[in-house]
Amino acid sequence: MNDLTMRLNGLTKTYLKGTPGEVQVLRGVDLELRAGEAVALVAPSGAGKSTLLHIAGLLDKPDEGSVEIAGQNVAGRGDRTRTALRRQDVGFVYQFHHLLPEFTALENITLPQLANGVSEKAAQDRAMALLDRVGVAARAKHRPAALSGGEQQRVAFCRALANKPRVLLADEPTGNLDPETSDQVFGALMSLVRDAGLSALIATHNMDLAARMDRKLRLEAGVLKPVE
Numbered sequence: 001m002n003d004l005t006m007r008l009n010g011l012t013k014t015y016l017k018g019t020p021g022e023v024q025v026l027r028g029v030d031l032e033l034r035a036g037e038a039v040a041l042v043a044p045s046g047a048g049k050s051t052l053l054h055i056a057g058l059l060d061k062p063d064e065g066s067v068e069i070a071g072q073n074v075a076g077r078g079d080r081t082r083t084a085l086r087r088q089d090v091g092f093v094y095q096f097h098h099l100l101p102e103f104t105a106l107e108n109i110t111l112p113q114l115a116n117g118v119s120e121k122a123a124q125d126r127a128m129a130l131l132d133r134v135g136v137a138a139r140a141k142h143r144p145a146a147l148s149g150g151e152q153q154r155v156a157f158c159r160a161l162a163n164k165p166r167v168l169l170a171d172e173p174t175g176n177l178d179p180e181t182s183d184q185v186f187g188a189l190m191s192l193v194r195d196a197g198l199s200a201l202i203a204t205h206n207m208d209l210a211a212r213m214d215r216k217l218r219l220e221a222g223v224l225k226p227v228e
């Protein structure tokens with residue numbers, strides 16, 4: 001069975017090439033993500049975590065190397081194709097929720113599905129099922145400002161999974177929350193990931209959370225290494 005969802009091969013990235021400010025951030029990053037696994041990405045500040053997540057999520061291009069999603073090399077495709085693939089195959093979660101403030105929790109999860117051609121009824125049903133799964137169905141009609149930080153982040157997780165991506169990329173998804181809320185909200189994220197059977201690459205400085213994932217990788221000196 002080929003359950004590989006994403007393969008990163010030989011990724012390099014240098015900023016400000018040929019100038020005194022040149023920074024060689026990625027020097028040959030290789031990574032294989034399998035369906036159903038959650039991988040912790042641990043990196044000292046400035047090591048290139050955001051650069052790596054942006055390239056894996058097709059928001060940026062590597063200088064060299066490939067990004068394969070479900071067996072297709074997609075890194076070098078045109079902007080429109082990469083945008084379409086990103087919408088369909090990749091979900092993002094950031095440290096701050098980035099929900100649209102003028103829309104309800106339900107609408108924030110429904111809208112990306114409508115943009116992908118899903119019917120309104122089906123989109124709402126899926127949104128409610130996701131909200132229910134993370135324990136915030138009762139807050140479906142609230143706008144983000146009327147939700148707690150933990151609730152906002154749970155809604156953001158549901159939005160990231162709305163279009164059934166193959167891969168979830170998260171950058172400190174609970175970094176903005178107090179330790180107890182962070183612990184609970186991370187549990188909600190992991191149950192969504194396990195239910196959906198997708199791959200998750202989750203950047204975190206929190207080693208307790210990292211320990212709850214299937215494996216841990218450290219980004220250091222431009223390459224990924226397993227953490228024991």
Ligand SMILES: Nc1ncnc2c1ncn2[C@@H]1O[C@H](COP(=O)(O)OP(=O)(O)OP(=O)(O)O)[C@@H](O)[C@H]1O
Pocket residue numbers: 015016023025043044045046047048049050051052
């Ligand atoms: N557009 C850019 N132009 C020039 N240098 C950049 C650019 N983006 C990032 N860098 C540099 O590349 C390095 C890695 O940046 P990146 O944002 O990927 O790190 P990070 O690991 O996400 O950091 P943090 O955890 O502090 O957010 C840093 O030294 C940063 O200053």
